[in-house]
Amino acid sequence: MTRAEQGATAPWSGAFTRLWGAAVVSSFGDALRTAALPLLATRLTDRPLLVVSVTACGYLPWIVFGLLGGAVADRVDQRRAMWTVDAVRGLLMAGFAVAVALDRASIALLIALAFALTTLQTLFDNASTALLPTLVSHEALGSANARLMTGQRIAGGLLAGPVVPLLMAAGAAVPFAADALTFLVAAALVASLRTTPPERAPRPAGSTLRAEITAGLRTLRRDPALRGLCAATALCNVGMGALIATLVLLATGWLGAGTVGYAAxxxxxxxxxxxxxVVSGRLVARLGRVRSVLLAGAVQILALVVMGSVRSLVALVASLAVFGLMGMVWNVNTTTLMQERSPADMLGRVSSAFRTLGVAGAPLGALLGGAVATAWGLNTPALLAAAFFVLSVAALIPGLGADVSDGEAGRPRDESSCSDALH
Structure with missing residues (x-):
């Protein structure tokens, strides 16, 4: 049985509201920390390699432990795993805030903290993806994902940004203390959920985490829609890495728009x-989920071509607005498809495969973006990103026949394929 069949309530029920609140509070705290850590690093050292190492350690644990985190998430009570991880992260951040306040922080401590937080996040994020379908009905799953992601974007993208300078002005430790508080609040909200852990088939005797990871990857490979989505996500994240790493150069260098243009x-x-x-649900109602993702990728290709070929700040602003709109459609529906199509006992492992490939692609794209910008001009990384999005959309095409918008995903999966994957 899929997780979607076990959901019982609609968005804005008590359980979902608490999960939404935890996600939004956490996103706010994450944005504070993400902005404050590099600023603190520049105060501690003037060596660029050390400053960049703090950010790099936010990627490395996903590559090393991402698949393991998914396998563990499938073994444990996801609610308990989530609040325990957030409580531990809250205590780590509180201790770090004290170290900063006492002027005991160092680059080594920043690197260790970034690595530890992301290592814990590999379990938290996969458990969160697996928990949501137990809190809402199958019909409400897409809407729930849209509301979660929109709330996180508001908290992290709009609200946290203006607050960071104010908190830094109050003291270097204040943003980290605030982040610690958000972790603890989120832990309390998740701990207050009253859910029944899903029934799981007994693991075969002698089953190991390595074997279970392999079984999850085999299940992913056998489903054409999931296989295409995973390949598409990996490819588009290479393109996103190239774009994000060089966007400031595109805006301030190629366009000469300065920091104001970059902020716009x-x-x-x-x-x-x-x-x-807002529009994701309407697109799905007309096109289905896989076709909505396909449309989102195609429109993003056009937006990237405009960014890299039209030398105008107005064009950049307009194309990034369209790019962001379709990016949200992509994210909502790929996550929902993954939850709908994955067997209940393998959702953590399927989720971890998506995330691990996505995170691995971002730094590779950043390096490629820097290389092509140096060789051929500051606008070329956007065109490179467009090329990767073309490959990404092409990877989706074989899965078009497996679209689940007509309600097929709510039916039980072929049990033989699930049991075969365990051997």
Whole structure:
């Protein structure tokens, strides 16, 4: 049975509201920390490699532990795993805030903290993806994902940004203390959920985490829609890495728009993303989920071509707004498809495969973006990103026949395929 069949309530029920609140509070705290850590790093050292290492350690645990985190999430009570991880992260951040306040922080401590937080996140994020379908009905799953992602974008993209300078002005430790508080509040909200852990078939005797990871990957490979979505996500994240790493160069260098133009571009992307959360459901009603993702990718290709070929700040702002809108449509529906199509006892492992490939692609794209910008001009990374999005959309095409918008996903999966994957 799929997780979607076990859902019992609609969005804005008590359980979903608490999960939504935890996600929004956490996103706010994450945005504070993400902005404050590099600023603190520049105060501690003037060596660029060390400053970049703090950010790099936010990627590395996903590559090393991402698949393991998914396998563990499938073994444990996801609600308990989530609140325990957030409580531990809250205590780590509180201790770090004290170290900063006492002027005991160092680059080594920043790197260790970034690595530890992301290692814990590999379990938290996969458990969160697996928990949501137990809180809402199958019909409400897409809407629930849209509301979660929109709330997170508002908290992290719009609200946290203006607050960071104010908190930093109050003291270098204040943003980290605030982040610690958000972790603890989120832990309390998740702990208050009253859910029944899903029934799981007994694991075969002698089953190991390695074997279970392999079984999850085999299940992903056998489903054409999931296989295409996973390949598409990996490819588009290479393109996203190239774009994000060089966007500031595109706006301030190629366009000569300065920091104000760069800020306008980022704001346009955020506003577009919020609009995407609103229109996603309407697109799905007309096209189905896989076709909605396909449309989103195709439109994003056009937006990227405009960014890299039209030398105008207005064009950049408009194209980033469209890019953000379709990016939200992509994210909502790929996540929902993954939840709908994955067997209940393998959702954590399928989720971890998506995330691990996505995170691995981002730094690769950043390096490629920097290389092509140096060789051929500051506008070329956007065109490189468009090329990767073309490959991404092509990877989706074989899965078109497996669209689940007509309610097919709510039916039980072929049990033989699930049991075969365990051997």
């Amino acid at each position: 571009a980022l704001t346009a992307y955020t506003v577009g993303s919020l609009a995407g959360g």
